[in-house]
Amino acid sequence: MKKFGLIGYPLSHSFSGKYFQEKFEKEGLTDCSYELFPLETLSDFEKLITSNPDLCGLNVTIPHKIGVMFYLDKIDPAAKAIDAVNCIKIIKQKPVESFFTGELSSTKVRLEGFNTDCYGFENSLKPLLKKHHNKALVLGSGGSSRAVAYALSRLGIDYKIVSRRKARKQITYSDINRNLMSDRLLIINTTPLGLSPAVETYPDIPYEYITSNHLLYDLIYNPDETEFLKRGKEMGATIKNGEEMLHLQAERSWEIWNNG
Template sequence: MTEKENKHLYALVGKNISYSFSRGYFTKKFEKLDLEDHKYINFDIQSIHELPQKIKENKKRLKGMNVTIPYKLEVFNFLDRIDKKALKVGAVNTIKISKKGRLKGYNTDVYGFKKSLKPLLKKNHKKALILGTGGASKAVAFVFETLEIKYKQVSRTPEGKKQISYSDITEEMMSSYHLIVNCTPLGTHPNIENCPDIPYEFISSKHLLYDLIYNPTETTFLKKGKEKGATIKNGLEMLELQAEKAWEIWNED
């Protein structure tokens, strides 16, 4: 049996993901655990419709996948089964592949976000603004619902009652919405000068700013909050926690 055939293969499904947290994290993990027959690669695809071919090419070895921007919603149509929680969230970021080659979707972002957020919450964090409406924002919204935190989603193109536009964020709103989570890619390396367009002048020490971005460790969004005395948190711990949960799922019988 060749080395190639002997691999337990895992992959990250995404678009323009050369920066990939997951590949680096799991490569180090496999080295630490002395799992020489395990390998983690990127499926960097321009369309979700390329995914079946990627799976087919690696059918014998592929055990599991992570899913990132922009496919956490689109991947639903390519799964055989979806975990109940992922179905409620409306986004999948982890896929387990059975021995028969069936794909089951899970959401481990919920676990990672909730566990990393809870130690920072204070009594005044009763209302939140979620910046962005993509797959990651769905996990954040789900966590807020379980924690009974009221929230509004902020979008450049708002739809429905729960969504508002950036121009709708007033001083009055900022004075009661003390938890702000950035789920947009704005500020990600290399475009580190970018940040969501919110009225930072109304941020105070009562605010908690959480950015799902981990590179750079302190985004412009977080820096602006820190300057106003807010508590800040980046997305690295969430990513590590969700990765460990994914590993747990892949290794369940």
């Protein structure tokens, strides 16, 4: 039996658990299972690995995407640049027989970290991009915004990160005016504003300056149309939620676990 799972805390509304269980049933993968491992801290991480010898891969969610990097043997360049890991490949290294005693060494486990959020975002965004979507506003400065920024850099899109507080290489919401909105026609929400159950909340930007040339992308997928997206849609903008991004990052995790 191949076991996969998700670590984080809390895990009450896990996308990954439901997604992979449905995938296994649909594809007839009866030798695979996916479990939730709610770890409030990472102090039990090593115990989790050693007590689950069938574990082949893990997804990682908040609050452990940064802290878990300390436990890994290798980190993919993208994950290192983003400074966050959301996918771990667990490689079992077979025991070696001692030439002198004939005894077998203990099974060693190698842990490799990846970031599939940037892959999911980039590949869900690309089909929607037009020539004028060459400059972006990234709303929020948390971990998700780093994955988005990395993907935008790969796509050659200039971006400004918008934060509640002034910081180096960042602007604040009060800095967003008509000129900035007309110059940056791609706007990405990486904040939790609008996430269920607080569906009435939304980022504080001047929506009256949004046009049909704008593309608004929200990493949130529940609800499927946030207030941020609704307001953009009312002004004629193209809108996109984060559901496809999640599907793509999950499938990329599956590829990493099984092929590399």
